[in-house]
Amino acid sequence: MTSSPTSTPRLPSAERRAPFEHALLEAADIAALSPSSHNCQPWGVAWPTGRGARRAVERLVDETPDDGHQAPDGISGESGTAGGDSDGSDSDRGDLYRGDSDEDEYVILALDRERELTSLPAHAVEMLVSCGAYLQILLRSLALQGWSTDRIRFVEPLGAGRTGRADFQTGVAYDAGRSLGDTWPVSWSPLCAVRLRRTDEPDGSPAEIRRTALARRTNRAPYRPEAVEPAVLDALSAPSTGVAAGADVTVRHLVADDDRAAFAGFVARHGGRDFSHRQAWRETYSFVRRDEAEAQARGDGFPLSQLFGPLSTPRRHALRLALAPTTMSVLRHAGYHRVLARQLARVVRPTPAIVAMGLADASPGVEATIRGGARLAEYWLRATEAGLVLHPVSVVLQHDDVRKELQDRLGLPGRTFFVSRLGRPLTDFPRSPRRIGARAVRTI
Structure with a gap:
């Protein structure tokens, strides 16, 4: 059962948020090593901590599309495999949608329009591919720290991409600047919202993926x-x-x-x-x-x-x-x-x-x-x-x-x-420079 869009969200206390903040910044530091066209690094990650922003993200992640079918869900479990049955109905998903908890956390992947390539139409695909590569490594790094992806809701733009307007596959258009609060960066266009839940036994260590990403x-x-x-x-x-x-x-x-x-x-x-x-x-x-x-x-x-x-x-x-x-x-x-x-x-x-x-x-x-x-x-x-x-x-x-x-x-x-x-290489090659991972993370 999903929470009501009008319910008052339970904000995790600062003490409870601290472990996730640490995990998110470490994951962002690893994900910063992701490949991108021209090494432009066009991604951004928003972490909703304010009451209004969290309410908006809870509502957007939980809402069901107008056709009565769940939008393609994210991933669940420590392994990160696709969760749920093929028909996507709530009744068959166990406790996957048991409602928001004050221990849940959310992140929003965004395309930073100030960093994107725009000279060719094909760059629109390249920028999303770059952001997708970043998201894969970010969420995998979070999972290795005990934060499993529970659900993903993707965003399809309505044509005014630079204004941040987006359709969260519910048939309703949202203005990201209004829905997510005044702290939402004006140059960012949301791509997907992710709900994460704490797991007891992470399967591995973030040091493993960091070594591979560095190599x-x-x-x-x-x-x-x-x-x-x-x-x-x-x-x-x-x-x-x-x-x-x-x-x-x-x-x-x-x-x-x-x-x-x-x-x-x-x-x-x-x-x-x-x-x-x-x-x-x-x-x-x-x-x-x-x-x-x-x-x-x-x-x-x-x-x-x-x-x-x-x-x-x-x-x-x-x-x-x-x-x-x-x-x-x-x-x-x-x-x-x-x-x-x-x-x-x-x-x-x-x-x-x-x-x-x-x-x-x-x-x-x-x-x-x-x-x-x-x-x-x-x-x-x-x-x-x-x-x-x-x-x-x-x-x-x-x-x-x-x-x-x-x-x-x-x-x-x-x-x-x-x-x-x-x-297989004949010789080593220098690694491309990267921005500090925390620069891509904003709290809203």
């Missing part, structure tokens, strides 16, 4: 030529837990020589599109930092060494000049973007495996895309644990005509949202 990184260097064993690839594609458990995602590995050669040829033909697209490249270049020191100070973006490996000071300055948007706008007439595409293709060609991940729906909504991002995070963590590294080749997905041609050539259904090199 996970994009490695753009050449990989060892040895094939990745089929059993390892099967393990990477195995069913996922947590938010990713509900992801309708196809995972395909290109390992045959002909398939990999065809993909490398495709990159050679189309991999320069971003460099020649003035608006897209200007946005990409805005995330290129002068050096490692600036990247660490800002906590996002990437230094040129992330793209080209260790660089001498003169070469770094020369590359910054050559890649500057003004320079590229001139050099593209001389075909410089095609030179860069062929250089990328030469790195791609000997890679032992290419992984492509796609959503079933060609026009996925918020829930499907966030779950897809969660599936990507799970895949990448598993690959890291297996001693593998990835290097996303995002340029073939960021322009719709190129992506559709790639999907047709490879026979990929739905909406492909991730393509990457996959293999």
Whole structure:
């Protein structure tokens, strides 16, 4: 039985909130290591502690959609597997919806519009995928500290995304700024609300996922030529837990020589599109930092060494000049973007495996895309644990005509949202800088 939207919420005392606050900040510190396009880190997490905000989130999480069916629920139990029966009826869910407790806690995942990429339509999917990867690691880290996800209610925007208006799948539109209180950040758009409940025996330690998240990184260097064993690839594609458990995602590995050669040829033909697209490249270049020191100070973006490996000071300055948007706008007439595409293709060609991940729906909504991002995070963590590294080749997905041609050539259904090199590294690669995890957390 769910609580009434008009009931007065029971606020946990400050003493009771302290353990969750500690767990949330530690989880956010780990989740900050999640992958994101251009390392823009477009996520935010709101923790409702005020009476009005908590009442609003309780109501939104508990409400039933107009069609009489429960919205796709989150996850329950220490394992983080999908909870409940397939029909989603309250009567079959045991004590899953036994009503809100003063020991329950809530978090709201948001897209920070001030940090999102906007130069291409495809970036809308990339931002949600990034937020989904963050949510998967955040909730998994909380579960390892004894806070199990009980229910998730996803948000589908009503078209005025920058104003924070959202439909919590109940047929009623809410203004996030009003419903969640004056402390709701005006640049944030809510993506989902999560209810968490205390569990007695966490299955593991957050130190485990922290180690894997720290080891996970994009490695753009050449990989060892040895094939990745089929059993390892099967393990990477195995069913996922947590938010990713509900992801309708196809995972395909290109390992045959002909398939990999065809993909490398495709990159050679189309991999320069971003460099020649003035608006897209200007946005990409805005995330290129002068050096490692600036990247660490800002906590996002990437230094040129992330793209080209260790660089001498003169070469770094020369590359910054050559890649500057003004320079590229001139050099593209001389075909410089095609030179860069062929250089990328030469790195791609000997890679032992290419992984492509796609959503079933060609026009996925918020829930499907966030779950897809969660599936990507799970895949990448598993690959890291297996001693593998990835290097996303995002340029073939960021322009719709190129992506559709790639999907047709490879026979990929739905909406492909991730393509990457996959293999064992020949050399280590520096980790991208990150913002302090607590900066993404707000109390409301």
